[in-house]
Amino acid sequence: MAELKFIGGYPEYMRKLIDVVHKTRTKRKDYTPKAMTMKERDEVLKIHPDYAPGGKRALSIGLNKGDMTPNEVADLIEAYPLIQGNEVHLTKPDYTVDLLIIGGGLAGTSAAVWANDKGIAKDKILLVNKLRHGDANSIMAEGGTQAADRENDSPSRHFLDAIGGGHFTNKPDVLRKLVEDAPLIMKWLCDLGVMLDREEDGTFVEKSGGGTSRNRMHACKDYTGLEELRVIRDDFRNREIHYLEYNPVIEFLTDGNRVTGAVLYNLETGDYKIVQAKATILATGGFGRLHVRGFPTTNHYGATCDGVVLAYRVGAKLRDTDTVQYHPTGAAFPQQIIGLLLTEKLRSMGAQPVNKNGEAFVFPLEPRDVEAASFIQECYVKNKGVVTPTGMRGVWLDTPLIELKNGEGTIEKSFPGMYRMFKRFDLDMRKDPVLVFPTLHYQNGGVESDPQGKTNVDCLWVAGEVSGGVHGKNRLMGNSTLDCLVFGRRSGISAAEYLKSDAKHGRLTLDHMKNYVTMLKQAGINTTRKAPILLPDYRGKAVLARMIDVF
Amino acid sequence: MPEKDNNIMDKIAASNKSVVTGIDEKDIEHWITISILGSEHKVPAGLTIMQAMEFAGYRFIRSCGCRAGFCGACTTVYRIEGDYRLKTAMACQTRVEDGMYLTQIPFTPAERATYDINKLSPGIEAFLTHYPEMLRCLGCNSCTKACPQDIDVMEYIAAGKRGDVALMAELSFDCIQCGLCAMRCPAELAQYNYAQLARRLYGKYETPLPEHLKKRVEEIEKGKYNEELDKLTKTGTEELKKIYVARDIEKE
Numbered sequence: 164m165a166e167l168k169f170i171g172g173y174p175e176y177m178r179k180l181i182d183v184v185h186k187t188r189t190k191r192k193d194y195t196p197k198a199m200t201m202k203e204r205d206e207v208l209k210i211h212p213d214y215a216p217g218g219k220r221a222l223s224i225g226l227n228k229g230d231m232t233p234n235e236v237a238d239l240i241e242a243y244p245l246i247q248g249n250e251v252h253l254t255k256p257d258y259t260v261d262l263l264i265i266g267g268g269l270a271g272t273s274a275a276v277w278a279n280d281k282g283i284a285k286d287k288i289l290l291v292n293k294l295r296h297g298d299a300n301s302i303m304a305e306g307g308t309q310a311a312d313r314e315n316d317s318p319s320r321h322f323l324d325a326i327g328g329g330h331f332t333n334k335p336d337v338l339r340k341l342v343e344d345a346p347l348i349m350k351w352l353c354d355l356g357v358m359l360d361r362e363e364d365g366t367f368v369e370k371s372g373g374g375t376s377r378n379r380m381h382a383c384k385d386y387t388g389l390e391e392l393r394v395i396r397d398d399f400r401n402r403e404i405h406y407l408e409y410n411p412v413i414e415f416l417t418d419g420n421r422v423t424g425a426v427l428y429n430l431e432t433g434d435y436k437i438v439q440a441k442a443t444i445l446a447t448g449g450f451g452r453l454h455v456r457g458f459p460t461t462n463h464y465g466a467t468c469d470g471v472v473l474a475y476r477v478g479a480k481l482r483d484t485d486t487v488q489y490h491p492t493g494a495a496f497p498q499q500i501i502g503l504l505l506t507e508k509l510r511s512m513g514a515q516p517v518n519k520n521g522e523a524f525v526f527p528l529e530p531r532d533v534e535a536a537s538f539i540q541e542c543y544v545k546n547k548g549v550v551t552p553t554g555m556r557g558v559w560l561d562t563p564l565i566e567l568k569n570g571e572g573t574i575e576k577s578f579p580g581m582y583r584m585f586k587r588f589d590l591d592m593r594k595d596p597v598l599v600f601p602t603l604h605y606q607n608g609g610v611e612s613d614p615q616g617k618t619n620v621d622c623l624w625v626a627g628e629v630s631g632g633v634h635g636k637n638r639l640m641g642n643s644t645l646d647c648l649v650f651g652r653r654s655g656i657s658a659a660e661y662l663k664s665d666a667k668h669g670r671l672t673l674d675h676m677k678n679y680v681t682m683l684k685q686a687g688i689n690t691t692r693k694a695p696i697l698l699p700d701y702r703g704k705a706v707l708a709r710m711i712d713v714f
Numbered sequence: 715m716p717e718k719d720n721n722i723m724d725k726i727a728a729s730n731k732s733v734v735t736g737i738d739e740k741d742i743e744h745w746i747t748i749s750i751l752g753s754e755h756k757v758p759a760g761l762t763i764m765q766a767m768e769f770a771g772y773r774f775i776r777s778c779g780c781r782a783g784f785c786g787a788c789t790t791v792y793r794i795e796g797d798y799r800l801k802t803a804m805a806c807q808t809r810v811e812d813g814m815y816l817t818q819i820p821f822t823p824a825e826r827a828t829y830d831i832n833k834l835s836p837g838i839e840a841f842l843t844h845y846p847e848m849l850r851c852l853g854c855n856s857c858t859k860a861c862p863q864d865i866d867v868m869e870y871i872a873a874g875k876r877g878d879v880a881l882m883a884e885l886s887f888d889c890i891q892c893g894l895c896a897m898r899c900p901a902e903l904a905q906y907n908y909a910q911l912a913r914r915l916y917g918k919y920e921t922p923l924p925e926h927l928k929k930r931v932e933e934i935e936k937g938k939y940n941e942e943l944d945k946l947t948k949t950g951t952e953e954l955k956k957i958y959v960a961r962d963i964e965k966e
Binding site for chain 1: 722723725726727728729730731732733734735736737738739760761762765768769770771772773774775776778779780781782783784785787807808809826828829830831863864883887888890891910913914915916917918919921922923924925926927928930931934939942943946947948951954955957958959961962963964
């Protein structure tokens with residue numbers, strides 16, 4: 164095939180289709196398709212990957228036996244541990260601490276800071292990271308953080324929006340704390356020096372998000388997670404709290420129904436370390452890198468479901484594992500950035516989803532699952548999508564509308580990250596629309612907890628994406644960074660209170676792991692699969708086929 | 715004609731295959747040659763540096779984080795054969811080019827001060843106390859040229875030297891802390907750490923808490939919403955649905 168001719172970053176044939184979008188723009192500027200009724204939502208959701216047939220199976224062992232779960236997740240839960248048990252020595256722990264925190268995203272880092280604030284000494288806390296401290300989905304959060312802090316808004320409204328977006332499956336007592344703490348978290352962020360977007364009069368810039376009835380999205384341009392995380396991490400470092408990098412947990416240690424420590428594996432040197440801890444907070448994030456149903460993902464390299472796998476082995480209860488959040492607007496072109504996130508805030512600021520005929524076909528701010536399903540419908544049922552040179556289908560997100568509605572220069576000012584990303588590949592989103600298709604974004608369910616982040620396993624707390632319940636079966640934009648900040652804080656404080664109540668260390672055993680292996684065998688699960696997988700593998704097939712292990 | 719739902723899922727998975735499981739050799743039309751750490755590799759044209767390294771057989775532990783341009787882990791330096799200039803990039807955000815020879819910088823050794831933000835004030839004193847070496851800046855602009863985010867690093871350092879915390883914070887806002895500025899600086903500065911301090915000083919001291927937030931925090935602390943929230947928490951699904959559908963939606 165001859166080389167495609169590119170004009171302004173797009174091949175010639177796509178350029179012609181873009182002209183249709185240009186021509187219809189003025190007409191669409193003041194037109195917004197009506198939001199769907201509940202019935203219409205249910206109808207279109209049938210085509211959402213969560214509801215379309217296939218792709219899931221019932222778990223065959225453990226507390227959630229019978230629960231439907233994506234095959235990719237079930238494969239890891241129904242897998243054998245990375246260690247046998249006899250190769251690690253548990254008698255002399257390498258680290259003896261009060262509080263072990265697993266995962267250094269927004270949730271884990273906040274938990275450490277708050278526990279330290281509540282009196283747990285810096286050298287009695289250990290934060291372990293699989294990659295670098297801060298390599299997490301948190302740092303990639305673009306759009307914002309919700310908090311009901313304006314006159315016409317209230318925590319109760321925030322509650323309603325979130326539970327409606329979650330199809331009324333959220334755990335109410337946990338959700339209540341999310342919305343009630345949100346303004347307090349905003350104050351905390353300001354006190355730390357987070358640069359939230361401000362109006363000229365000093366009030367916050369607040370935008371709407373999919374499924375919100377009030378404008379309560381606080382952002383730091385389109386680098387919200389980056390700004391929040393780098394500031395909290397800076398505070399963490401000023402407190403000189405101990406942390407390790409490239410040392411993921413590969414197994415918990417237990418004493419009966421209690422987590423008492425963990426086995427760390429050094430990814431670079433290959434040796435293990437034993438941590439003994441009185442309390443443990445699990446904040447390992449989500450599972451985008453499992454590529455559920457073959458979808459690309461917005462997630463960072465280490466998002467491989469480790470936390471859920473490890474917690475399930477010690478008997479933690481999971482919930483809402485049957486749903487996965489696909490973000491409606493993942494990049495579909497160019498090839499180099501397929502699946503990467505284009506923040507919902509683009510639609511909050513006026514960008515419109517448009518099909519190949521130049522028609523605005525859906526209300527731009529439906530809850531994410533509804534919006535995503537409508538894109539799939541447009542591309543695969545109505546055949547009104549645009550096909551890329553690599554065979555992907557997508558719909559346009561008409562970004563020049565943002566400039567038309569808010570004035571020239573808005574995109575560079577409000578979306579420097581997005582603008583920069585497209586510019587690197589010769590596309591100008593100020594002048595041309597960008598092509599989008601749903602991408603795997605978020606683990607809705609996870610380990611169940613109470614409003615303090617406490618799980619059903621003694622001395623084990625969870626916070627952030629690894630937890631389940633607060634978002635039910637679908638999360639709204641701006642509630643994930645908030646989830647991390649609220650429950651990072653709550654779990655940190657709750658663990659600190661527990662520690663101050665004269666908590667003692669427990670025995671260090673791998674009994675739970677041996678029991679789990681017995682369960683696997685009894686359920687007839689004969690597989691060579693091992694978990695957690697720690698990292699995905701994208702090496703070229705030709706190289707993999709010739710790989711040999713000689714030292 | 716509408717397709718069966720599970721066929722649709724299969725089709726979507728098939729169209730995403732190259733991103734999810736790696737590109738198939740038979741689908742590759744154009745090849746280029748790059749050199750990774752001195753070894754030549756033939757890789758498909760059009761991949762990012764990161765994808766090309768993986769295609770060549772490298773499995774990342776370091777030098778790979780968010781894979782989307784936000785975390786600064788995949789710092790890369792390279793030259794193109796025949797061009798004397800040293801270039802910098804994020805491996806996940808840069809297309810490979812024929813003749814590129816590259817290495818990655820997995821870690822930046824850089825001095826970082828420990829401070830209590832509550833005891834500082836926004837101005838030159840904070841920098842003189844914690845980062846006096848900032849004054850050593852030679853104004854050579856190597857930092858700006860190295861920045862993969864196109865930040866005017868030299869300009870924000872100049873602002874810092876004048877004690878202009880606001881400008882320093884604003885100019886440095888898009889920093890992903892990859893450390894390339896510090897690695898290129900002949901005056902041995904660690905610019906990105908100074909910028910972190912500037913942004914916190916600006917955020918904390920030069921943008922006061924909005925009144926509406928203060929008021930809401932007070933209300934919550936006094937328990938103003940307790941009753942409402944108690945009630946909502948206990949409301950059954952059918953009733954909640956009614957309240958949800960009936961709620962009014964604010965215009966932008």
